[in-house]
Amino acid sequence: MKRFKIWALLALALWAATAAQARSLDEVQKSGKIVIATEGQFPPFNYFQGAKLSGFEIEVAELVAKKMGLGVEWKALGFDALLAGLRQDRWDLVIASHGVTEERTRAVTFTAPHYCSGGAIVSLDPAIRTVADLNGKLVSVQTGTTYLENVRKLSGVKEVKNFPQDTDARSALVSRRVDAWVTDKFVAAIAINANPGAGMKLGDFVFIERIAAAVAKGNQSLAQGYNKALAEAMTDGSYAALSKKYFNEDVRCK
Template identity: 60%
Template sequence: MKKSILMAIALVGAIGFQTASARPLDEIQKSGTIVIGTDGTFPPFQYFDGGKLTGFEIDLGNEIAKRMNVKVEWKPMAFDSLLAGLSQDRWDLVIASFGVTPERAKAVDFTNPHYCTGGIIVSTRPDIKSAADLNGKTVSVQTGSTYFEAVQKVPGIKQVRNLSSDNDARNALISGRANAWITDKFVALTAQAKGSQIQGSTHTLYLGNMLFDEEIATAVKKGNSPLLDKYNSVLKDILDDGTYAAISQKWFNEDVRCKGGSTSVATN
């Protein structure tokens, strides 16, 4: 998942923060609590259901914290402020479906990926399937996301609606303010299965081609190697002992771990 991290950092720097939470591993273990920033508006990965934060990444983050012998304090925040907040010491980790990109890796360190996915074209029209079909169309995406970055590389798009959340981007499609919505393929599959409603009317969602593939990982403050190494060790155990597969099956009915190899960006 998921404009320029430098812009986000500049915005956070302009606001300023007084709390400090991005700590070395030994301080986290001594305190007994790890602070994790997340988005909370991106089902089925992290979202609120009846006021409770839930989702695949929430289950995974809770399991990792459990094996680190610490409790989790989740900090839901606007997606495009999360990595900047990490750099400003607001939390220890960010688990929010962040795709690993060279630009982001200049600002934060990424753990090993915890799933692989990609950006997919979604429309209420079955004839909008490929990047070429976006010619002359209005496309909705979430601000700060890799989806926004990807659509900039697609020629001929009439307008990009850059919205604050993925839900807003979806609703722009459903309400007719956009012809297509670019989002995570698993998010799209969930939305398609549930059906999308707005103002009492149900709309069929059609899934088109993938615009790009990406690896999703947890972000750690730059240089916090002990925490990074510990996270990767615990994640490996979860992947190896069947726990990851069980969590993944619960949310997707399949194992969404990365199968190896590199990912690449494509727009056709």
């Protein structure tokens, strides 16, 4: 039995040593394309227009990749699976409005942030605007997000209802199954403008956060290459043009 365990451990060690590793910047450049994963369910940042991915983050990533001399192969899947797939080296980079947190930083390496925002309160009741107003209330959020993490920290909330997609969390509010919805400020503003008859009203921030793309933990060469190209986009005006197109303001972190 001991001998079997020893051989099993040796086999596991050999597998770990030969397992696929995250592609470095040099390897990505030699292939000519970068594989990027996103959710495709978080307008205006990443969403589908028919069969084509669109949104601010999609265009930012494609702009950065072009400056790196790369084409993009897109993968779209559930938000919860994005960082897990990155750790399994199934793609090179994830861009899906991930807030930079200590917990996530232990698992992946973040690039420089491509925008700053925060989790804002949305409600049909104009009396629900502040964090204090959430006391005793039902609040909807998306699973696996910093919105869920931060709302759960609020001691006065009656119940947090989490949903697979942010649009589901919004629908819970519109159908009055919850009292408030917490989501990205820009997502909320666009949803409110696009659905004036729904009666949604934007309240205060629950928290502020920096949003960044992510690469596999320790893949500094790819992160640095991406950061250099992103900085160029922010300097030459191309980032500002995209930001104005989607938000009519510059959403970079100040």
